[in-house]
Amino acid sequence: TQLLEQSPQFLSIQEGENLTVYCNSSSVFSSLQWYRQEPGEGPVLLVTVVTGGEVKKLKRLTFQFGDARKDSSLHITAAQPGDTGLYLCGSNTGNQFYFGTGTSLTVIP
Amino acid sequence: EAQVTQNPRYLITVTGKKLTVTCSQNMNHEYMSWYRQDPGLGLRQIYYSMNVEVTDKGDVPEGYKVSRKEKRNFPLILESPSPNQTSLYFCASRDSNYGYTFGSGTRLTVV
Numbered sequence: 174t175q176l177l178e179q180s181p182q183f184l185s186i187q188e189g190e191n192l193t194v195y196c197n198s199s200s201v202f203s204s205l206q207w208y209r210q211e212p213g214e215g216p217v218l219l220v221t222v223v224t225g226g227e228v229k230k231l232k233r234l235t236f237q238f239g240d241a242r243k244d245s246s247l248h249i250t251a252a253q254p255g256d257t258g259l260y261l262c263g264s265n266t267g268n269q270f271y272f273g274t275g276t277s278l279t280v281i282p
Numbered sequence: 283e284a285q286v287t288q289n290p291r292y293l294i295t296v297t298g299k300k301l302t303v304t305c306s307q308n309m310n311h312e313y314m315s316w317y318r319q320d321p322g323l324g325l326r327q328i329y330y331s332m333n334v335e336v337t338d339k340g341d342v343p344e345g346y347k348v349s350r351k352e353k354r355n356f357p358l359i360l361e362s363p364s365p366n367q368t369s370l371y372f373c374a375s376r377d378s379n380y381g382y383t384f385g386s387g388t389r390l391t392v393v
Contacts, residue, residue: 206381215286215372215384216325261325263382268332269340270315270382274324 177273185279194276196262210259288385303358305373314356318369363392
């Protein structure tokens, strides 16, 4: 059983379209992080959200932490081919850090 | 440049031949961790270390050993590798509640 469920698992869209990916759990988290991973490389941290209801923006990416701190979403506006990659959410429970299985995004030029 | 360095990037070995994957970070982070990444299973934590001489098992520790004799180094040891340990391995470090910095990965094949 995955602590963090991500959806969709795969997403293929045209350049310029908007998209949202989700990260859900039955557990409450003190914070949650989003990473992007490109093929053959390690994940790179995009953002950390801490407060319930928090919204953070990183250029065309908008991250939201659910009010109950059990879920989060990542919205990309006007997707670009450079957004292609595996998007992972992750959080810690106790001393361990868990990742979701990720959303693999392909943006077609 | 702040980074996590792991070596080697690629390794093909035979069943039963002991190997070590090295990991070093230059950010003075206390927390370090090893993950393996497999298709459909995502990133799974093998071992983690809260500080020097403090290590603990993650979700998939069987067949692996680690040590943390110095703050900057956290090697992963496979005493007797088996084909089911063929995977992509990542070392990562972090400071308190901030995010991880990952190494570039080690792709291990055990034949």
